[in-house]
Amino acid sequence: TQLLEQSPQFLSIQEGENLTVYCNSSSVFSSLQWYRQEPGEGPVLLVTVVTGGEVKKLKRLTFQFGDARKDSSLHITAAQPGDTGLYLCAGGAGGTSYGKLTFGQGTILTVHP
Amino acid sequence: DTGVSQNPRHKITKRGQNVTFRCDPISEHNRLYWYRQTLGQGPEFLTYFQNEAQLEKSRLLSDRFSAERPKGSFSTLEIQRTEQGDSAMYLCASSLPGLVNEQFFGPGTRLTVL
Numbered sequence: 001t002q003l004l005e006q007s008p009q010f011l012s013i014q015e016g017e018n019l020t021v022y023c024n025s026s027s028v029f030s031s032l033q034w035y036r037q038e039p040g041e042g043p044v045l046l047v048t049v050v051t052g053g054e055v056k057k058l059k060r061l062t063f064q065f066g067d068a069r070k071d072s073s074l075h076i077t078a079a080q081p082g083d084t085g086l087y088l089c090a091g092g093a094g095g096t097s098y099g100k101l102t103f104g105q106g107t108i109l110t111v112h113p
Numbered sequence: 114d115t116g117v118s119q120n121p122r123h124k125i126t127k128r129g130q131n132v133t134f135r136c137d138p139i140s141e142h143n144r145l146y147w148y149r150q151t152l153g154q155g156p157e158f159l160t161y162f163q164n165e166a167q168l169e170k171s172r173l174l175s176d177r178f179s180a181e182r183p184k185g186s187f188s189t190l191e192i193q194r195t196e197q198g199d200s201a202m203y204l205c206a207s208s209l210p211g212l213v214n215e216q217f218f219g220p221g222t223r224l225t226v227l
Contacts, residue, residue, distance in 0.1 A: 033215065033216070040221075040223070041221065042117075042119075042204050042206075042218035042219050042220045042221045043204070044218070045215060045216070045218075048213055048215050050213055088155050088156075090155070090156075090216075092213070092214045099144065099146065099161035099168055099169050099214070100146065100158040100161055100171075101148075101156075101158065101214070102158070103148075103155030103156050104155050105153070106153075106154070
């Protein structure tokens with residue numbers, strides 16, 4: 001069974017601070033997605049990484065896939081109140097289970113003005 | 114352009130009743146997925162279709178749950194004899210074929226079983 005562990009589970013910071021969320025597993029994933037979810041809504045895809053060591057930037061968000069494709073991180077620079085939400089990482093298994101994503105339990109981020 | 118849509122958005126039912134949810138994927142996406150999410154957790158995979166074929170089912174999907182995608186377009190998820198433990202957000206996602214498997218989610222159906 002593939003598991004993804006996210007840390008921290010909760011993060012409460014002031015506007016302008018930087019933060020990093022981690023997503024770790026003992027399993028190798030063929031791809032890894034990061035999503036952001038608002039209360040009562042479905043997850044919204046932020047980025048997909050597929051190559052070990054890959055780094056992608058989306059404005060103030062930087063995503064990195066570990067060299068061994070077992071872990072990933074999300075770094076937010078100068079956080080804003082609009083960044084508040086639940087951040088989820090999800091791994092694509094590949095092989096015969098390439099249809100499903102395995103999700104971490106999420107990181108609830110609150111950015112105070 | 115429309116994304117993934119789900120109906121209803123909210124459903125309140127009494128224990129023992131049957132409920133059915135509908136998902137309409139993005140039109141050119143041939144893969145469709147159902148997930149369940151409880152409060153404070155990430156989504157958990159339930160089942161997956163490629164066109165009309167159901168290719169994988171989770172052990173979470175008990176025999177009270179059934180999903181169909183009869184014409185390879187929309188899908189339905191039915192829960193028979195609902196239990197309070199079925200209360201959750203039911204999410205549908207769709208994707209194009211390929212190894213990258215970027216999945217796009219609908220807004221979900223919030224089920225409350227009283």
